[in-house]
Amino acid sequence: MSLLQVESLDIRHGQFRAIKGLSVSVTQGEVVALIGANGSGKTTLLRCIAGAARATAGTVHFKGEDITALPAQARVARGLSLVPEGRRLFPDMSVTENLMLGATCDRPGDWSVERVLATFPNLVKRRHALAGALSGGEQQATAIGRALMANPDLLILDEVSLGLSPLVVDQVYASLAAVLTSGTTIILVEQDLARAMRVASRAICLLEGSIALDRPMAQAPREAITAAYFGLGTGVRA
Amino acid sequence: MMFQITNAVLLGGHYALIAVGLSFMFQVMKVINLAHGSLAVLAAYGIWLLADRAGLSPFVGVLLVIPPMAVLGWGLQRGLLERAGRGGELLPILTTFGLAIVLDNLMFQQFGADTRSLSPFIGDFAWASWELPGSIFVGKVPVLILLTAILTIGALQMLLARTALGRQIRATAQDPVTAGLVGVDARRISAISSALAMVTVALSGLALGLRGTFDAYAGAPQLLFAFEATVIGGARSLWGTLAGAMVLALAQTFGAMVHPQGFLLGGHLAFLAVLFVRLAAAGGVWHLLKRARA
Numbered sequence A: 001m002s003l004l005q006v007e008s009l010d011i012r013h014g015q016f017r018a019i020k021g022l023s024v025s026v027t028q029g030e031v032v033a034l035i036g037a038n039g040s041g042k043t044t045l046l047r048c049i050a051g052a053a054r055a056t057a058g059t060v061h062f063k064g065e066d067i068t069a070l071p072a073q074a075r076v077a078r079g080l081s082l083v084p085e086g087r088r089l090f091p092d093m094s095v096t097e098n099l100m101l102g103a104t105c106d107r108p109g110d111w112s113v114e115r116v117l118a119t120f121p122n123l124v125k126r127r128h129a130l131a132g133a134l135s136g137g138e139q140q141a142t143a144i145g146r147a148l149m150a151n152p153d154l155l156i157l158d159e160v161s162l163g164l165s166p167l168v169v170d171q172v173y174a175s176l177a178a179v180l181t182s183g184t185t186i187i188l189v190e191q192d193l194a195r196a197m198r199v200a201s202r203a204i205c206l207l208e209g210s211i212a213l214d215r216p217m218a219q220a221p222r223e224a225i226t227a228a229y230f231g232l233g234t235g236v237r238a
Numbered sequence B: 001m002m003f004q005i006t007n008a009v010l011l012g013g014h015y016a017l018i019a020v021g022l023s024f025m026f027q028v029m030k031v032i033n034l035a036h037g038s039l040a041v042l043a044a045y046g047i048w049l050l051a052d053r054a055g056l057s058p059f060v061g062v063l064l065v066i067p068p069m070a071v072l073g074w075g076l077q078r079g080l081l082e083r084a085g086r087g088g089e090l091l092p093i094l095t096t097f098g099l100a101i102v103l104d105n106l107m108f109q110q111f112g113a114d115t116r117s118l119s120p121f122i123g124d125f126a127w128a129s130w131e132l133p134g135s136i137f138v139g140k141v142p143v144l145i146l147l148t149a150i151l152t153i154g155a156l157q158m159l160l161a162r163t164a165l166g167r168q169i170r171a172t173a174q175d176p177v178t179a180g181l182v183g184v185d186a187r188r189i190s191a192i193s194s195a196l197a198m199v200t201v202a203l204s205g206l207a208l209g210l211r212g213t214f215d216a217y218a219g220a221p222q223l224l225f226a227f228e229a230t231v232i233g234g235a236r237s238l239w240g241t242l243a244g245a246m247v248l249a250l251a252q253t254f255g256a257m258v259h260p261q262g263f264l265l266g267g268h269l270a271f272l273a274v275l276f277v278r279l280a281a282a283g284g285v286w287h288l289l290k291r292a293r294a
Helices: A042-050 A072-077 A095-102 A113-119 A136-148 A166-180 A193-199 A222-230 B002-029 B036-054 B058-085 B090-111 B119-126 B140-162 B164-174 B176-181 B186-211 B219-233 B238-258 B262-281 B284-293
Strands: A002-013 A016-027 A031-035 A057-062 A080-083 A154-157 A185-189 A202-207 A210-216 B129-132 B136-139
Touching (some): A002 A042, A042 A154, A113 A166, A166 A193, A193 A222, B002 B140, B119 B140, B129 B140, B136 B140, B140 B164, B140 B238
Parallel strands (some): A154 A185
Antiparallel strands (some): A002 A016, A002 A057, A202 A210
């Protein structure tokens, strides 16, 4: 049974049609890599699924329930959490306070401030520092931890590596490994194709607001993904 | 001299109690509530009615007025400010301006032009005083108001710093969209904040009635002093609002010492001085002058 079902989704920014009649469904336990160039609609699509952007037409179902009209906090309460692009921490609050805010909905589960700190050991020393004073890697770890505090069934990670040095990206993914293999369903946006192919079980390529490729990672060779990324015809719609 | 300074500090306590609700609403919802003073007068009339008709002590009356004021605050946010907020930044301010006019005139219609005071209902306490060293006498009522202001600000700061609700209020104030993404219901939090602000307004209504007299149009000067104290204190912390209220009261007192008509002028000058220093620090004065010349 599909955990997330998006049907004929249209999102417009004024005259611009950012998402064009997109349909996709994600099954429990999948790790989906969403791949696409800047402006292909990845962030718009994910923000709409999380409730931070409005759909112009179409529906989003989560666990069989129509959530299209629900506000973001109601979706968090149902187990759908987004780590937004650019982290969007609360800069005047400490790391611990940011993490505790993530538990606002009080969903049952075993994520706690202690477990987040154990998962992201680079935060232990910084737990009382203000989020605005953190390095990029520490901010990303805090943002992911904050989303995990809601014990989500579907975790959406938008641009995990944005603005981070390769070394720090390695650290973040090393910490994420436990989450990635824990059975939590994950949709992630990753610009580093090699890394996306390593961690994800399924690849979805977005091109100008439509899906250009959607395959299990094992059947999606690098060339096919690259072709879909640039819209080069070959490998598109297999 | 010591006598004037002592009285200025006590007056500052009164301003702080009025200003804290205005400052709190501005910090959380970015709304300058121009009906703030009128709502304080409304609360004062509520306490006066309970004292005059039911013979309740104003200190008991205020406890009965707090719950309806909190409900009013909730309704104000949900029914007016939230809707107005969808129409842009300016609309909530205009809405509260309109609300102030409506409230003032409704109260005038209901209660007429007579000035009222709550001090007749508290007996000797109204003029009781303590003697400080150096034979300075301080009224018990102004001291009580100052302590109430400090306790109110302390309680709100504790709430903001230590509790889950406080974290949610701060998150909503900083970034309502992201607050929603982590599961905070920003609409609910704004309504709760508005209700909390109205609780402080009920307390300042009591202070207004105990300190002197009020009538239906007494809201505007209360709003002005609250606004000046808030701006002088800055929007960072409620303790800043307390400091701003003290600066305002001291400036007014010194103004009155220089010239009998200088009371209000002294306050306004302090307000403008702080405003210009802030603008200069932000590099805004030059910008302002250039625009004025253009």
